Amino acid sequence: MLLNGELVAIPTETVYGLAALARDPLAVRRVFAQKGRPVDHPLIVHLPDAASLGAWARVPDHHRALVEELASRFWPGPLTLVLPRQPGVPDEVTGGLNTVGIRVPSHPVALEVLRAVGDGLAAPSANRFGRISPTTAAHVAAEFGDDVAIVDGGPCTVGVESTILDLSQAVPTLLRPGGLPTEDLEVFTGPLVQGTTVAPGTLAAHYAPRTGLLIVADANAEAARLRDQGHAVAVLLATAAPRHARELYARLRELDALGVDFLVAEAAAEQGLGRAINDRLRRAATGSGRYDRDP
Numbered sequence: 001m002l003l004n005g006e007l008v009a010i011p012t013e014t015v016y017g018l019a020a021l022a023r024d025p026l027a028v029r030r031v032f033a034q035k036g037r038p039v040d041h042p043l044i045v046h047l048p049d050a051a052s053l054g055a056w057a058r059v060p061d062h063h064r065a066l067v068e069e070l071a072s073r074f075w076p077g078p079l080t081l082v083l084p085r086q087p088g089v090p091d092e093v094t095g096g097l098n099t100v101g102i103r104v105p106s107h108p109v110a111l112e113v114l115r116a117v118g119d120g121l122a123a124p125s126a127n128r129f130g131r132i133s134p135t136t137a138a139h140v141a142a143e144f145g146d147d148v149a150i151v152d153g154g155p156c157t158v159g160v161e162s163t164i165l166d167l168s169q170a171v172p173t174l175l176r177p178g179g180l181p182t183e184d185l186e187v188f189t190g191p192l193v194q195g196t197t198v199a200p201g202t203l204a205a206h207y208a209p210r211t212g213l214l215i216v217a218d219a220n221a222e223a224a225r226l227r228d229q230g231h232a233v234a235v236l237l238a239t240a241a242p243r244h245a246r247e248l249y250a251r252l253r254e255l256d257a258l259g260v261d262f263l264v265a266e267a268a269a270e271q272g273l274g275r276a277i278n279d280r281l282r283r284a285a286t287g288s289g290r291y292d293r294d295p
């Protein structure tokens with residue numbers, strides 16, 4: 001199906017991806033149509049191995065040693081590198097940018113599909129634009145019904161999207177905290193700051209539940225206060241533990257389905273996977289149903 005230009009949802013270790021043959025502009029356009037995603041948001045190209053990188057991206061001389069180090073340490077795995085693109089990469093993939101995001105996923109099924117296809121697969125998270133990312137095949141089916149074929153590889157083991165590092169400029173920049181802790185990267189890059197130029201597609205509102213989501217310092221106290229006012233409330237306590245990253249989106253979906261008035265979340269420590277968890281919680285809160293709270 002992929003070689004015919006059709007879409008297939010595939011498991012990765014981070015989240016399920018909605019994959020299309022990256023060389024085929026028409027196939028890539030189908031991804032945007034299916035997701036309802038604006039076409040200027042670039043897609044990540046997934047490759048079967050680091051050796052295929054040169055066909056898609058150029059590695060600037062001053063970052064060559066760093067790219068080799070990061071690729072050998074962290075690929076396959078939840079790290080995306082943004083690099084200058086090769087001329088043949090379709091504009092549909094890069095959103096017209098002169099850079100391209102590349103990653104080698106570690107999920108054995110993703111790798112098997114990539115090797116069978118023998119080429120790059122463009123794959124955003126397999127959810128409708130702005131909604132919660134899928135970490136099981138059932139989540140993908142809930143997003144797209146029978147419209148999309150799904151390869152079921154079980155629940156994702158990391159559970160939050162890849163960490164995105166921009167190496168297209170002189171100074172390495174973090175574009176998105178993710179499944180590879182920032183601290184692990186900083187061993188090789190030095191201290192990273194989050195990019196001030198927002199990557200297209202990293203919108204403030206994203207991963208949004210329909211229920212209003214609040215992030216507070218003491219979730220149980222806030223929940224008690226809201227219940228006293230007669231509201232139905234569900235509580236989400238996050239920590240930086242890998243299990244909380246793995247279960248974050250499934251929990252958000254479950255709690256959203258309860259039909260309560262408010263979801264009240266407590267953020268994780270801002271370290272390790274806690275950075276990615278908090279980043280997603282903040283975006284989810286921004287896009288969630290309105291919380292009309294008295295001053």
Ligand code: TXA
Binds near residue numbers: 097099103105161162
């Ligand atoms: O873990 C992941 O990265 C998952 C799985 C499926 O691999 N994919 C994923 O894709 O999260 P998506 O499309 O939901 O998010 C891709 C992010 C967007 O924020 C986009 O702006 C950024 O990657 N991105 C891709 N190419 C870029 C580029 N050339 N420059 C800057 N940002 C880029």
Ligand code: MG
Binds near residue numbers: 124133
């Ligand atoms: Mg996404």
